[in-house]
Amino acid sequence: MLFKSVLVSSVLKNQLISLVKENRISHAQLFLSQAGTHSFALAVAYAQYICCQDRKEDDSCGVCPSCIKFEKLAHPDLHLIFPNCITKIVKKDPDSRQFAQEFRDFVFAKNYHIDMEDWLSELGGENKQATINIRDCSNIIQQNSIQSYEGGYKIFIFWGLDKLYHAAAPKLLKTLEEPEKNTLFILLTENQDKILSTILSRTQLVKIPPLSSDTIAQQLVTDFGISSQKATDIAEISEGNYVKAISLHENSNELREMLKKFETLFSSMSALKNYAIAQASVQQVNYLSVQDTIASIVDLGREEQKNFLRFVARMIRNILMLGSKNENLVKATTDEKKTMGFFTKVITLKNAQPILNECNDALFHIERNGNSVLVFTDFYLKVSKLMLKL
Ligand SMILES: [Zn+2]
Secondary structure, eight states, rough: OOOGGGGGGGGHOOOOHHHHHOOOSSSSEEEEEOOTSSSSHEEEEEEEEHHEEEEEESSSOOOOOHHHHHHTOEEEEEEEEBBBOHHHOOOOOOOOGGGHHHHHHHHHHHTTTTOHHHHHHHHSSSSSSSSSSSSHHHHHHHHHOOTTTTTEEEEEEEEEEGGGOOGGGGHHHHHSSOOOOTTTEEEESSGGGGOOHHHHHHHHEEOOOOHHHHHHHHHHHHHHHHHHHHHHHHTTTTTTOHHHHHHHHTTTTHHHHHHOOOHHHHHHHHHHHHHHSSSSOGGSSSHHHHHHHHHHHSSSOHHHHHHHHHHHHHHHHHOOOOOOOOGGGOOOOOHHHHHHTTTTTTOTTHHHHHHHHHHHHHHHHHTOOOOOOHHHHHHHHHHHHHHOOO
């Protein structure tokens, strides 16, 4: 992985490059980021740069024997440690080494845009309690005590350090406390809160900022060849998370369908309100399409039903922003913004919070296997009433 292929700010890349050039490499660094950044790619690019035999001013050479091994994630002095668990194939005593090939394949398939949930489902573990376990930490101690294969640095990259099993922590701490010469630990996490303070205090913190919307949009155009308008729309709602942006792109039909359902349900509610204040005829409320829409939501799987409720909640929050002239805070696609415009008079500060509460209630019931027909009908009636109250 070359620095030039990593999707993070050049300022951060330059900081890491300077550490190497000035020979100030700290023996333990904690890379902290939110989900969906290119942090793993950055860790590998940094490690590759350290080991490169023909380092350039601002990147690895990409062609020396060390770089070639790094490109395959197969350098003998690069050790990858990540959450793992018992699976159908590894039936007992799992550790990262036994999943090395699966992990490499996963990283390459995702072009380094890796996400913990995706990895756990890739593992197909029978229990979801994947951890970096005691065996992983014992292996590190063993590796740490021997010379590096190629005479340079030994580099340990931990991905998902927040999943370190608590009983394994003392072993890791001991290693961090007594570093061997030319050994580097790069610890990656998306949850600083779950990292032991004893580990935090022994590492140098490297904060990786979320990706900007522009960066995400440009990368979507490069990776998928979509129009820049579409890419900008997706980037707007991906919260600086490129993994999410990819998923939104791959499921853009689903997003369009959700918007259509939202429009049907909420415009019927608005029409009902207009009727109540004698501005419209009740015929404007197309109950047949409301019924069809609720039936089509009920036909979806539970995960998609939950997605729809989260989508509604996002729309409501954004409508509120739009109505209170905070347009710059609205995170939405062009089509969504257009739809939102219709509802700024009927969804306001007075009823937005109660409507969001109804979204949460419905989510709660769907998660606990409530009857979807009842949950969504009830949701529709309650929100209609809240809109009437305005
Ligand atoms: Zn090289």
